[in-house]
Amino acid sequence: MQSEQCNQLQYASLAAARLTWAGALLTGLVGLAALSSCGTRSRTRVVSVHTLETAAPVEPTATRRAVLACAAELSNLYRPLNSRLGLFQIQNAAEWNTLQHCAPELGRCPDLSGGIVVGVVSRAGLPLNGTWPIHVQAARVHEGAGFVIAHFDGGSFLPDGTTYVETAQFNNLRAVLMVEVNGVRFYPD
Numbered sequence: 001m002q003s004e005q006c007n008q009l010q011y012a013s014l015a016a017a018r019l020t021w022a023g024a025l026l027t028g029l030v031g032l033a034a035l036s037s038c039g040t041r042s043r044t045r046v047v048s049v050h051t052l053e054t055a056a057p058v059e060p061t062a063t064r065r066a067v068l069a070c071a072a073e074l075s076n077l078y079r080p081l082n083s084r085l086g087l088f089q090i091q092n093a094a095e096w097n098t099l100q101h102c103a104p105e106l107g108r109c110p111d112l113s114g115g116i117v118v119g120v121v122s123r124a125g126l127p128l129n130g131t132w133p134i135h136v137q138a139a140r141v142h143e144g145a146g147f148v149i150a151h152f153d154g155g156s157f158l159p160d161g162t163t164y165v166e167t168a169q170f171n172n173l174r175a176v177l178m179v180e181v182n183g184v185r186f187y188p189d
Contacts, residue, residue, distance in 0.1 A: 045143060052147040052178060055140035060168035062110060065132060066103030071123070071163040074102055078121065081179060081186040085134075085152065088119030088165065089176055089188075099165075106167065115141075115173040120150045120181070122164040125157035133157075136168035144174030150181045 068074065077095055079087045090096050096109040096117065110117060122133040133153050140147040148168075179186045 045145070047142055047145040047177065049178070051142050052140050052145060055142045055147070057138040057140050057149070058170060059138055060136060060170055061114070063136060063166060063168045064106050065164070065166050066105050068102045068121075068163040068165055070102040071121075071161075074099060079188045081181070081188065084122060084124040085181055085186075086121040086123065087148075087176065087179055087186075087188050088117075088121065088167070090117040090119065090167070091174075099167075103165065110169055112169075115169055115171050116175075117167050117169045118146075118148055118173070118176055119165045119167040120148070120179070122152065123161075125159045126162045127153065128156040128158060129153075131155075132166070133164050134166050136166050139168075139170045139173060139176075141170060141173050144172060146170065146173045146176045147178040147180070148176050150179065152181050154182075 071078075074088070077088050077090070077098060079089070081087055088095075088099060090099060090112070092112060093109045096106075096112075099119065100106045100109070118136065118139070120134050120136050124133060127133050131153050135151045135153070136148065137151055138149045140149070148170075150166075176188060179188060
């Protein structure tokens with residue numbers, strides 16, 4: 001009887017070993033299949049803050065300014081930086097057309113094949129000194145990743161909901177990872 005139980009245990013151990021081996025083989029095949037398809041998907045790149053900080057600053061190839069008539073309709077494009085400042089990253093014509101609907105003075109969609117359009121937004125209201133409140137100065141770009149540098153002209157504002165945007169296009173920019181406004185850094189989603 002004891003011998004029969006030992007034989008059953010040996011068979012159970014062999015069956016478990018075969019299942020474990022088969023599972024490992026199946027896992028390996030699935031892993032190889034996943035690796036072979038990596039060439040068709042985009043890869044995540046890691047860019048350090050130091051790399052962006054030390055990249056050469058470049059000026060925008062084009063800038064445009066507008067007052068947004070229907071800023072609330074742009075919530076799907078808008079990324080807040082704080083309660084008064086925000087960011088747009090326009091990557092295609094459809095996104096530009098949505099933005100341009102609220103600010104017709106922005107004109108036709110620029111050629112986005114060379115780089116995206118960045119919009120830095122001021123939601124502080126109407127500046128009482130009459131100046132444009134936001135200025136996109138430069139960007140530091142490394143392998144498509146960007147660090148945008150802007151200036152906000154502070155002062156007194158009439159809190160009437162007026163929303164200003166300055167758009168800027170930078171060569172080779174594909175995604176904004178950091179924004180600096182008056183020396184304060186923001187990291188948009």
